[in-house]
Structures are given as C-alpha cells and as structure tokens.
Amino acid sequence: MLKKSLVVMSISVAYFAQAQDVSTIRNSIDVYSNTPMIGSSKFNAMAGSNGALGGDATSLMTNPAGLGVAIAGDVSATLFLSNSKNTSSIAGSSVDYKIDKFTLGNAGGVATIQLMTESPWKFINIGANLSTQSIEDYIESPGNTNIKIPKNLVDAGGNAVVGNLSYMGHAYNRYGNQTKFNLGVGANYNNSLYLGASINMHYAEIDQYDSAMLGLNLDGSVNTFDKQYSPFSEKSSGFSATVGVIGKLSNQFRLGAAIETPTWWNIDRVFREYSIGNDGVLYNNYVEDRNFRSPMKATVSGAFVPNKNFAINVDYTLGLTKPKYEVQGAAERELNSFFSDNYKNLSEVKVGAEYRIKAFRLRGGYSYASSPFDAVTINAYSNAGVAGDTNYSNLILGERNTIGAGVGYDFGNFYVDAAYQNVSSKYNNPFLQGSAANGTGYYSGDFDVNTPTSVVSSVKNNRSNFFLTVGWKF
Secondary structure: OOOOOOOOOEOOHHHOOOOOOHHHHHHHHHOOOOOOOOOOHHHHHOOOOOOOOOOOHHHHHOOHHHHHHOOOOEEEEEEEEEEEEEEEEEOOEEEEEEEEEEEEEEEEEEEEEEOOOOOOEEEEEEEEEEEEEEOOEEEEEEOOOOOEEEEEEEOOOOOEEEEEEEEEEEEEEEEEEEEEEEEEEEEEEOOOEEEEEEEEEEEEEEEEEEEEEEEEOOOOOEEEEEEOOOOEEEEEEEEEEEEEEEEEOOOOEEEEEEEEOOOEEEEEEEEEEEEEEOOEEEEEEEEEEEEEEOOOEEEEEEEEEEEOOEEEEEEEEEEOOOOEEOOOOHHHHHHHHHHHHHEOOOEEEEEEEEEEEOOEEEEEEEEEEOOOEOOEEEEEEOOOOOEEEEEEOOEOOOOEEEEEEEEEEEOOOEEEEEEEEEEEEEEEEEEOOOOOOOOOOEEEOOEEEOOOOEEEEEEEEEEEEEEEEEEEEO
C-alpha cells in the first residue's frame, strides 16, 4: 500500500541537493539565461537583427540606443502562433509530440519628444516593450528493453530476490510562461550619434515533471516512477539593465554596441521529496527560495543603409560571464561547478535585411546560436544496454538555427506586417541517472530505482512561428 503525506515548510537549500538534475540545468539556461525574443513581425522576420538600425520599441530587445533613431511615435501589437514539434529517438525508435500555442507575443511603443532648441540634441524618446512566450515543452523518449536495472527485492515469502527493471519510456514535461518588460530612453545627437538605456523586468512561471516507465520482470508489472525532487513549480522575477550606443560613420554605415547586465533572479520553488518507509514510498512537499544570476551579454552591430529602400544589419552577441547560483548549500555548489566546468559562453550571430518597394516591404533574416555547453563525457547506456563512458556534444541543449521571412504594407499612419520563422535545434537528452547514496533516483509504489548510468535520447526540435502585427504611427 502506498502511503503519502503532505508537509509544507521552509528549509535550507542544502536539504535540496541534486547534483546533476537535468531539468534544473536546462531551465537555468533555456529559461533564466535566455529572455523572450518575440518582437514585432518586422523584428522576427529579420531574425531579431536590428542592433544598428533601431527606430521602434523592439530596439529595447537588442540595443536601446535604437529608440533615439525614431522620428515619429509608434505603437504596435503582435499576435503569435507557434507550432513546436519534438522528435525523440532511441535505438531506432522515435516518438513525436506537437504543441500549438496562440498568444499576444509582443506589444510596444515609442513616444518621440523633439527638442525645439539650437542644441545638437534633436530628440529624447521614451519606449516600452512587452515580450511574452510560452515555455511549454514535452520530450517523450521511447523505451529500450535492452536497458535493464537490477534491484534487490524481497518476495512474499520473505526471500531475497533480484529483479530486473526494463526501461520502457521517459518524459520531461514542462508548462509555463515567460515575460520580459523593457522601459527605456533614447537620445539623438545631431542625427549622427544615438544613446540609450533601459531597465528590464523579467518574470517566469514553471511547472516541471520528470518521470520514467519501468517494467519488473518478476511479476510483469509496469509502473511510472517520478524523479526525486519532482514535480516542482517555480515562480520567479528578475531585473537587468542595458546601455547602448549607435554611431553613423557615414550616411550609409552605422555601428552599434550594447551591454546587458546579468539578470538577477529570485526563484520561489515548491518541490517534492520522496523517501522509503515501512509502507512503501512516502513524500513531503517543501518550499524554498534561491537566487540565480544569468550571464552578462554584449552585442556589437553593423548596418549598411545605401538608400531609403534597402537596409541590412548584422548583430553579434557574446556572453561575458557564466550562470551562477547564490550558494546556500551543496546543490548550488554542484550546479555552479557544472556550469564552471562545462558551460560555454553564449555566441550568436544574426543577419537581417529589409527592402522597400514604395509602400510594400520584404524582409528576411538568419540567426545561429551556438550550443551552451562544451562536449561532456557521462556514463550512459548503449543501444545494446551496455553501460560505458560516452562523450556527447550538444548535451542537454544544442545549437539553434533560425530562418525568418516576412512582408508588410505601410498605409501611411497605419501599417500591417506578417512574418514566419523556422527555428530548429538538435541535442542529446540524458535522464534516469540517480544516486542511491544521495537518494536522487526515481520513486514509485513500494521502492526506489537508482542507477549511476544515464539513458540518452537524440532530440530534434522544430518550431514554426507565425506573426501578425498591426501598428500606428503618430
């Protein structure tokens, strides 16, 4: 019989030691170190490349100096439809899962203040931008019965027996949303130098699950096992700031640079801890808070604008620091050690262009982001079920490619834009590993399962994003 108890209390983070919890590592980078980059249709069609162009509220997502480029007020709202597909493969078998989401992805505006003086300062502009996205993700990996985990058990007669648990499937399941709100100011000096700064407020909500299906050969039973400290829920808020500059080398060439501070996150977390009692698996729910600092980022940009009908922009973003948790116990020390040893500073290049034919606009862009981790060697099962040290590139998260395209029409004070993005990535997805000494395995029914060896699936993620923007210039 399964006995469960529920207790809510505040405890030290040291009590929540989970050295290599994959979902925590993934969320630290995929959520807390990567802010939403869902902009207007123009921004998305150009793959987010606008660091030396500016001119509207989406400048706050790359370089706030771009606010100073605006010479007219502007407000817009963007509807966002996303179709995400994960394909997870093991030993020749694959499982597909699709998620469709429709939301208001972006809203923003710029108010221009023309300075009617003899000063070379032409404009002081104020801008605000709200970007939001779903972070729901579901990775279901197929089973492989060649992978067997031995377990010491006692039968109904009190005799010691050894059972084998066959791996029959696994799922990481994440729900939630992420929002970034930017408020900034930009200044225009003599139509040749633009300065800007912004404050950025971040919010995230996450519900995370980690479960495996295992079959016991002794009685033919199949049960679902939950990872220690899961499911867990997090509600988080953070703060960062950005400063930037854009300068015209000539009427055709512009250079830009921006630095965004780390985001300082406060994370309130509720998680489940399992233990083995006389009546089987018991669990308690606990609450804790922890602090996390994302990497500082720098972006350099260049733009070529030969005439009013064509513009091309290139952005390069580099992470300057590594992610880090405030140490309150063993869990944070182990996570920080993993980041220190394996995290590879963010590197992303974005190219975007726009061509105008009277009131008609054509746009396109491409972005490449490198994998956030170096190649990592872990103990993993082969397809034949043999454990051994294996080196993986793109472990947990991988490099990302984004292709954008879009069209627009300017009716004068009113405009309509549409865009499409294809975002693809591949990575190796580890799970099932747990330590009996630390109690970080999987739990179900009457017993726990611990193996020092990971199962690793190969995941392909493909996203098709559609955007529709309506805007008004004043």
